[in-house]
Amino acid sequence: MRKLLKLIVFAAITAALVFRFQPAEAADTKIVFVTDWKAEAEHGGYYEALALGLYKKAGLDVTIRQGGPGIDNMQLLAAGAIDFAIGSNSFGPLNLVQAGAKVVAVMAVSQKDPQCLMTHPRSDIKSLADIKGKPILISSGAANTYFLWLKANYGYTDSQIRPYTFNMAPFLVNAKAIQQGYISSEPYLVAQQGGFSPQVFLFANAGYPSYASLVMVSDKMVDAHPDVVQAFVNASIEGWYDYLHGDPSPANALIKQNDPDENDGVIAYAIKTMKAQGMIEGGDAAALGIGAMTDARWSQFFNVMSQEGVYPKTLAYKTSYTLQFVNKGLSLKMAKP
Secondary structure, eight states: OHHHHHHHHHHHHHHHHHHHHSOOOOOOEEEEEEOSSSSOGGGHHHHHHHHTTHHHHTTEEEEEEOOBTTBOHHHHHHTTSOSEEEEEETHHHHHHHHTTOOEEEEEEEESSOOEEEEEOSOTTOSSGGGGTTSOEEEOGGGGGTHHHHHHHHHOOOGGGEEEOOSOOHHHHHOTTOEEEEETTTHHHHHHHHHSSOOEEEEGGGGTOOOOEEEEEEEHHHHHHOHHHHHHHHHHHHHHHHHHHHSOOHHHHHHHHHHOTTOOHHHHHHHHHHHHHTTTTTSTTHHHHOTBOOOHHHHHHHHHHHHHTTSSOTTOOGGGGBOOTTOOSOHHHHHOOO
């Protein structure tokens, strides 16, 4: 009996020691992901991945913080305050490289930049070329981004620029006004608030080579934790596929929770437009999957902008992106027959 008792005590102690020194379950990697604007359908795939637990399933504890006026997510990324952010267009990565920041684009969710110009219905404007010489309401950041492409391709001049403060009232009340916008949102808002359908000229359909909704990451994160970056990219791709082809309501609930101005109508319009324009699954993504980027596309963008003097021709622009995490056809494998 004493021998049996000793065996029981020994077994209990052994079990306790084994339990004590077993490694604890690894905690999910915390990631703060800052978007480029307030929550909207153009961020839908990220919110879908969060709402459906796709990031959690990939071992990530993701917090999405919305951007907006006064929030410079590129500056936060360059300063090392955050590790993940959305770059609105291809200028973002190149600008940071030029500034010496250690940041890289790891995926391009939108193959088409949604930026456009809108006019009232009018007979004298039927193309971007027809807007040359006419006043345009654009934001302060536009003068050093897409407006450079308009100057190079259509002869626009700085004298056309009028300040746009993201208030559409001046455009709505002036039949001669021309204003910037996102094809996936502003045309809907004009129709709702102004009672007319605007003429819309999408830059991407005229050859504008910029990507949009780029996921950007610190070089430190890429070098030290490529598995984390790959997990985030894959989960985001899955989220985007589900947002476009499944039930988007989980993401939409989070979007409206973060930005009450995003109502069901504008969200539905954005999803419909993104699909119709092939913004997410068109272009190279049709063959390479959601998030696709190519050297050829980056080279095209850089060549156009360096010729316009935006960047020195010697800029090491290829350090602004990496194809390491994309072009693997993940979303294509998800497609149901």
